[in-house]
Amino acid sequence: MLVLHPPTLPPLAPGQTVVLEAGVYRGPWTIQTPGVRLVARPGALLDGGGQGSALVLSAPGIQVEGLEVRNVGQGDDFYEPDAALVLDGCTGCVVRGLVARGVTGGIRVERSNGVRIEASLLEGTGRAPGLQTYRSDGVVLQGNAIRGFLDNLYVEYGERLRIEGNRVEGAGRYGLHLMFTYQARLQGNLSRRNRVGSALMHGAKNQVEANTFAEEVGPLRYGLLLQEEWGTLLRDNRFVRSTIGLLSLDSRDILLERNRFEHNGTALLFARDAGRNTLLARGNTFVGNLYDLAVDDPQARVTLRGNAFDRAAPLPVPHLPSSSFAYLSARQPDLSLFALSPGVLLWEAAEARVPGLRLLELADPEARAVPPPPHSPAPTLLGLALLGLGGALWLRR
Template sequence: MLRLQGDLQGPLVLNTPGLQVEAQGATLRGTQGHTLVLNAPGIRVRGLRVVGAGPSSDFFDPHAGVYLEGCEGCLLEGLEVEGAPTAVRLENSPGAKVRGIKARGMGEAPGVLAYRSPGVQVEGSELSGFMDGIYLEYTPEARILENRLLDHARYAWHVMLSWGVEVRGNLSFGNGVGSAIMHGAENRVVGNRFLGERAPIAYGLLVQGERGTAVEANLFGENTIGLVLMDSQGVLVRANRFEENGTALRITRERGENSAQVMANVFQGNLYDLLVDDPKAKAEVVGNAYDRAPGLPVPHLPTSSFALLLARQPELSLFALSPGVLLWEGAEAQVPGLRLLALADPRPTPLPRKRAAPAAPLLLGLLGGALWWRWRV
């Protein structure tokens, strides 16, 4: 057992396997390199305040308040980190846990950065003001649980090239873009809240290049776009709530094709429930609830030809709520064109109308976002 007290100057390197460090009230300060370095298995550090680190804010090679390398099964609990480009950086540290930390960043590097560390867990922490709140790469079977991720310059959380990852119970709010899970397989995004991502190119969640990933029981509220599926196969979108978004669900393509099951979701108060900008997409849409569905046992079309046109002519966003377009969409919902029949929900549940989404900011966001989607490739 190592007890830390008072004000200490880093860097401090700990390399004793199984060492337990108690630091209630202690502060470790650093200005060069990583301030606290753990490089042996099973080390546990609790209650430490870490202030500062070296100057490097390179996204993939930043200086960190706490750096774990070869630290299998290590634990960081109840730490506070400030004034460091990255709060916690983990490499080759399978099964390490970061629990209950608080950190605010400087907007240029990730808050928690994990690389090649299978089974890492980031839980019950509050991160704000970094480039990405949490960034994982080549880190399968990781767990991102019950965190608050606020006001990051880009993503609240960002998972890359990983599989079997569980993202559960997190709150993402007011970030520059949203959250993203990319180029992995068999991942699960369950029971999260994606709220207030309303910049022109913002979305609650981007699922890109994924295979067999599930997005279930999440809340997408007041985002420019709630959920984007891009170049992803076999995605399950089930039991989510989409409330007061510009576009609730967008299926689009960059290089590949999409297939998805969209089942048992709630669409209420969105400007558009579904926009499919991929003529080859295979989307099974069944058993969802809509505030635009008729109160009759007939199929409901949660999109329109205007919505498809909007994807190709984004400047038309300004007319989205005009009387003519509303009349057009209302008529088309009753007699959908052959091209759109494949997207009709055969078993819709009607919902009462909710108050309309705040039109002006969402329309501006839709216009900016649509322009970006159009010209990004």
């Protein structure tokens, strides 16, 4: 074991453990020796010198624990930003408890399979991604707190990733952003108050379970976007207080199971660009939303079975979680201004009780009634719904 005091990093032997005592170490550093374990004592800080990335790992099996990093470069190229830590060709490497505040990029992982990034705290300047992986499979991103980057957590081209228990807030764009992923598992994450929301794009067979997507309020903001996803499962998630809870754009064979949509403007919105949406929703709960379902995709194939709604009537007829007015509003967003007018409320009340007036292809024949929330913020939801349904017009441009 090698115990270091500031300021330098000497040559290292394979498999060596290096302990950094408290103090400021001058970087940038590059470790190209396999199996090195770098352990930082409390108060040990690596200063990147304001040029490039502070620490680069480019050999298999390296571990970094408890390190704090500051003063990285200002380069903000989306794919190669100056970062607190870069793992390139670092198969099986582990980063645990990294702290980096006020950095351009947080942790960048490239062509490094089997990496684990755990319990790290990353705070950015809003100009580049925070925790990003590129062409890396079997990566585990667990228990990290990330805020203030362009995309807080960004993944492109990866298989069998596990993204669990992370907290992503205050991004300049997306909280969670996955593209071209296969069999990724997102579980127990919290994404909220980001500039747009979170998104899964062009992926297949992903699993999204027990996450919370919340408080994404503004024009075309959503808890989660599925864009050209295929065969993805969403189970036991919460979509809360967003303009749009879940937006599906040209996504097929989606299973939506046991999720809760609460106090959103539009809980579930289907929109079409070039393809069409197909989805099975069963066992979900919709309470306190202004619109539970809106469709701007004439070719959508939506099947509803056994969902619970606070508007379900105790009548022996299928419950329709949408309405003809919601459909018209999705096509003509300006109509949302009249959503709470007496005439529209009267029409929707009649439509909910008269089978002949219903759009039965969107009905749930096994719907269950649940009590409405004790306080329904109707004026706020009207604004959310207007923004959400207005987004459908933007998507068609």
